[in-house]
Amino acid sequence: MANGGHLRIDVDSVLRKRVPGAYRYIPRFVVRWLERTICQEEMNGILERTQGTCGSRFCDATLRDLGIDYRVSGEFPDKENRNVIIVSNHPLGALDGIAMIDWATKAFGTEVRFVVNDLLMAIKPLETVFLPVNKHGRQNRADAGEIERVFANPDIPIVIFPAGLCSRKGKEGIADLKWQKMFINKAVQYHRDIIPVYFNGKNSAFFYNFAKLRQKLGIKFNIEMVFLPREIFRSRGKSYAITVGKTLKWQHFKGGAFAPDEALAVRNVVYGMA
Template sequence: MSKRQWLKIDVDAVLRERLPRYYRFIPKFLISWLKREICQDEMNGMLSRADGLEGAQFCRSVLDYLHVSYDIKGESHMPPPDDHKVTYVCNHPLGGLDGMALIEMITAHHGIEPYFVVNDLLMAIEPLRKVFVPVNTHGRQSRRGTAGIEDAFASDRPVIVFPAGLVSRKGKGGRIADLRWRKSFVNLSVKYRRDIIPMYFDGRNSGTFYEMARTRERLGLKFNFEMIRLPREVMLSRGKKYTIHVGKRIPVSRLQGGRRADDEALAVRKIVYNLKKDI
């Protein structure tokens, strides 16, 4: 009996499902372009290799396929392996491999898979559903979604958060940095008495990705068209080695949350972006 095909990218099937009334009007050359842009064939080859794997094992398979590696600076700042109830907070420069590297790294350290708060669209990645905790970044959170996040923070498993919720963009002066961080990780860490472990992932996407984002912003378009580029960015990372900087533990006793949460989230963000200099 063959193993179950966990995940396969099929642009035609997605368009038929999402746009049933308009699919027949979409030019074939546009569909072909989209398949090439997201590297459909190569992505499916990578996913086929990871068929049947879940969680950290799936992440390791993807990293190995792409010959992507990482080293850890400030590893002495990691909590004891049996101290699971912490919140890992990190910048989000890549849009895919950074998250997979963190899942693999934290699982290897603690011996238990973390929960990872992510955009609800990523729940389509079935091998990571037991790790992912969905959040609606484009509207109001459902009661079920809110309960899922609360359950994750109440658990005894590590929690990973990208507080920006979106991939880093290029700002003034050409600096690559996250957009505004959301404060929820502060309030939830305070509520469930979780210390915070700040991390900085040293990486960036291609210039094309950032230029697409800038062009969209100049045109006043709200839909993040540059996200279509992210699968190609994954493939462009082949053979790269990244560095993950780990900072000193931030005791939850130093945080208040509530009215102070925005300021405290900003303070943690500054700590994260200073890690590359300090370690």
């Protein structure tokens, strides 16, 4: 939310505006707990220090502010072929997206676009990068049109986390949930090659254990997401590894009824680089 022209996070103000009827019944200690849990003070510090940046410049500034870097290895993509979809596992939930935007922009020498949950459009410095998808209702017609327009532009690389949600701990260890087929069908439709990327990282044991407890209690809402800002600040000073796989030509895919299995096959390629 903007305050005096500056972007700031204000939990109290958001609750007052979003749930005015229930706001007066929310105990103050609950509001304070939420502020601490989402690291409101620390997040506003980053927004203040990166003020005036947006898109990939905001990502670069954020990584520098947190003292976070990444190393890239593997197959370096053809900078001249921007008609691609970059797909990656999603281990962290926030920093991996920021790092992917930073890396892809530098790799291709142009701003990329990123398909995300429409709730993330609240992150104003990245609204010029994000392509919002409504996962909880009907897609806005304007947003749907923008997605098609961008996919049809061969000069814009596109990044997608096909799992949607960040990785969870399960039988495979820490790994993505099911990969959605959208990227396969879009690759076939718009003749976009696919670049598989493996991002080596993980959140704290607390995050995964909380997620498992939530599931055992039968709670469907992913309330563990409220702890993702805490995971960001726990990652201060870390270095991550990004492995880029060989580009997969769009002609190798059929899409349609074959798309779910093809999405799984690409997921296996990504985890094969671990």
